[in-house]
Amino acid sequence: MKITRIFNDENGDTHFEEVEIALEDQGEIGFLSPMFKASRLQFRKVPATYDYDFHCAPQKQYIVLLDGGVEIETSLGEKRKFQTGEILLVEDVTGKGHKTKNLKKKERTSIFIHI
Numbered sequence: 713m714k715i716t717r718i719f720n721d722e723n724g725d726t727h728f729e730e731v732e733i734a735l736e737d738q739g740e741i742g743f744l745s746p747m748f749k750a751s752r753l754q755f756r757k758v759p760a761t762y763d764y765d766f767h768c769a770p771q772k773q774y775i776v777l778l779d780g781g782v783e784i785e786t787s788l789g790e791k792r793k794f795q796t797g798e799i800l801l802v803e804d805v806t807g808k809g810h811k812t813k814n815l816k817k818k819e820r821t822s823i824f825i826h827i
Contacts, residue, residue, distance in 0.1 A: 713733045714730050715774075715799040715800065716728055716729070716731070716798070716799075717801040717803060718786075718800060718803065718804055718810060720787075720803075720809075721807075724806065725786070725788050725807065725808055726787045726810045728784075728790065733745050750826060752826040753825050754824040756824060757819055757821045758814065758821075760814065760817045760818045760819055761814075762813060763814070764811065766808065767809045767810070767811075767812075769802040769805050771805060772801075772827045773826045774801055774802075774824070776799050776822060777794060777796050777820070778796065778821040779821050780821070781796065782812055782813065783815055784800075784811065787809060793815060795815075
């Protein structure tokens with residue numbers, strides 16, 4: 713399965729990268745990835761007007777979009793849209809950061825999994 717990593721380079725610029733998470737056939741229960749360590753989990757809801765200017769992630773974390781979509785813009789101006797069910801690995805805890813805004817004017821919920 714693929715997820716998108718958001719990270720910064722040595723100049724502080726933010727980039728996107730596709731990351732493949734290997735899944736192994738476990739028979740009747742489906743396909744599972746290896747275990748990943750996590751330290752905390754948070755649920756978040758943002759208002760319909762959510763439009764957050766450049767910022768760094770507060771910690772390395774996975775973000776799972778539970779409903780609604782989001783557009784993320786890197787410090788270099790690249791924009792990508794992400795929809796319900798997509799997973800982001802956000803690692804740009806320093807540098808120039810990224811912008812985030814709702815794709816539609818409606819509340820959006822997500823889960824943060826701190827690593």
